[in-house]
Amino acid sequence: MSKTRLGVERHDAGEHAVLIGEGVLVELERALEQDLRPSRVFILGDENTLDLCYGELVRQVPALNDAQTIEVRSGERSKDIEVCRALWSHLAERGADRATMLVCLGGGVVTDLGGFVAGTYMRGIRTVHVPTTLMGMVDAAIGGKTAIDLMGIKNLVGLFAPPAATYVYPRFLRTLGKRELLNGVAEMVKHGLVRDADHWNAVRRAPLHDLDALAPLIARSAGIKAAVVQEDPREGGSRKLLNFGHTIGHALEAFALEGAQRSLLHGEAVAIGMVCGSWLSWRLGHLERTRMDAIQEHLLGLFQPFVLQATDHHRVIELMRSDKKNKEGGFRFTLLTDIGRAITDVPVTAAQAADALDHYRLLTHDARPADDHAA
Numbered sequence: 443m444s445k446t447r448l449g450v451e452r453h454d455a456g457e458h459a460v461l462i463g464e465g466v467l468v469e470l471e472r473a474l475e476q477d478l479r480p481s482r483v484f485i486l487g488d489e490n491t492l493d494l495c496y497g498e499l500v501r502q503v504p505a506l507n508d509a510q511t512i513e514v515r516s517g518e519r520s521k522d523i524e525v526c527r528a529l530w531s532h533l534a535e536r537g538a539d540r541a542t543m544l545v546c547l548g549g550g551v552v553t554d555l556g557g558f559v560a561g562t563y564m565r566g567i568r569t570v571h572v573p574t575t576l577m578g579m580v581d582a583a584i585g586g587k588t589a590i591d592l593m594g595i596k597n598l599v600g601l602f603a604p605p606a607a608t609y610v611y612p613r614f615l616r617t618l619g620k621r622e623l624l625n626g627v628a629e630m631v632k633h634g635l636v637r638d639a640d641h642w643n644a645v646r647r648a649p650l651h652d653l654d655a656l657a658p659l660i661a662r663s664a665g666i667k668a669a670v671v672q673e674d675p676r677e678g679g680s681r682k683l684l685n686f687g688h689t690i691g692h693a694l695e696a697f698a699l700e701g702a703q704r705s706l707l708h709g710e711a712v713a714i715g716m717v718c719g720s721w722l723s724w725r726l727g728h729l730e731r732t733r734m735d736a737i738q739e740h741l742l743g744l745f746q747p748f749v750l751q752a753t754d755h756h757r758v759i760e761l762m763r764s765d766k767k768n769k770e771g772g773f774r775f776t777l778l779t780d781i782g783r784a785i786t787d788v789p790v791t792a793a794q795a796a797d798a799l800d801h802y803r804l805l806t807h808d809a810r811p812a813d814d815h816a817a
């Protein structure tokens with residue numbers, strides 16, 4: 443990590459830089475004027491980010507004053523091939539060329555979608571990511587993975603298309619709702635668990651409503667994600683550390699979409715996946731019981747319980763099998779050996795995964811249904 447003249451942190455994330463801090467938009471202005479020099483700029487956002495963040499962006503980045511905005515509807519449904527078709531056409535009709543740049547202003551939906559559209563338009567035009575959700579700031583806008591959903595399967599079609607750089611301006615979080623904030627906190631907890639025990643302790647104690655207290659922790663989390671990507675940009679090995687909680691988490695996310703229960707946000711599903719993952723880590727002899735207890739206690743205190751029936755496990759395991767990351771015959775999990783240390787590719791059987799789900803079900807057994815006290 444280095445610091446710019448304006449005191450902005452700069453991290454390398456393999457194929458792109460991540461800049462974080464109060465002065466980051468001024469750095470973006472400088473980069474647009476001096477280094478990037480695009481022929482034209484389009485700004486992609488959804489109705490919320492264009493309403494709540496666009497004004498501040500152009501106020502601090504006058505170079506974007508003439509940029510055309512493109513709005514997509516907020517929500518996962520926009521990560522769709524028809525939306526891509528509309529965006530490609532929009533760019534072509536307005537004469538976007540290879541020197542055109544797309545600024546993606548939004549959460550993970552906007553950066554995943556915009557990154558994919560820009561990465562394929564004319565075999566790739568440049569992007570800049572300006573994440574506006576906590577999930578985007580510590581995870582989605584870092585590392586160059588882009589994708590859209592197809593046939594109800596998340597992120598089925600995509601490519602590595604790193605942005606020119608990612609500019610993290612934590613003040614954009616002022617307008618983000620509590621549920622969306624917690625969604626990102628789950629990934630911050632994960633960063634601590636797999637890589638940095640001090641960070642886990644700091645995140646655990648942080649007053650989440652206080653942006654000033656949160657900002658340095660956001661920088662630390664973004665730095666951890668960047669460092670892991672830097673070591674393994676295309677996920678050949680160590681980047682799998684970041685999958686802790688995700689094997690079961692992804693399946694639960696898909697499962698929740700099928701049922702009548704309140705849907706699960708990605709981070710909420712990953713939090714359950716981390717409860718199951720810490721249990722498996724203990725059960726398979728990698729993690730001390732006291733560590734597992736501490737992780738579970740924290741996560742169960744942070745998120746509303748998701749009601750699982752014993753009869754649901756079968757379907758969740760089926761969904762795990764259809765996940766593109768799981769090879770034939772059993773699963774490969776990222777598990778913990780301590781707080782701050784993880785191992786990848788641990789073989790886990792379907793029966794063990796079902797036991798882990800059952801463990802979560804019993805832990806939350808007495809809880810009321812999530813809808814009774816949804817945030």
Ligand SMILES: NC(=O)c1ccc[n+]([C@@H]2O[C@H](COP(=O)([O-])OP(=O)(O)OC[C@H]3O[C@@H](n4cnc5c(N)ncnc54)[C@H](O)[C@@H]3O)[C@@H](O)[C@H]2O)c1
Nearest residue numbers: 490516517549550551574575577578581582587614617618
């Ligand atoms: N590429 C990756 O490495 C990666 C990593 C993690 C997640 N993702 C993807 O990210 C997506 C989820 O991203 P997300 O959680 O940011 O959700 P999101 O982009 O849907 O944003 C959540 C909601 O917050 C609103 N919003 C955004 N910024 C706001 C602000 N500053 N104030 C008020 N409201 C605001 C949005 O309009 C939206 O309604 C998923 O599609 C997931 O697959 C990608």
Ligand SMILES: [Zn+2]
Nearest residue numbers: 629688708712
């Ligand atoms: Zn995640």
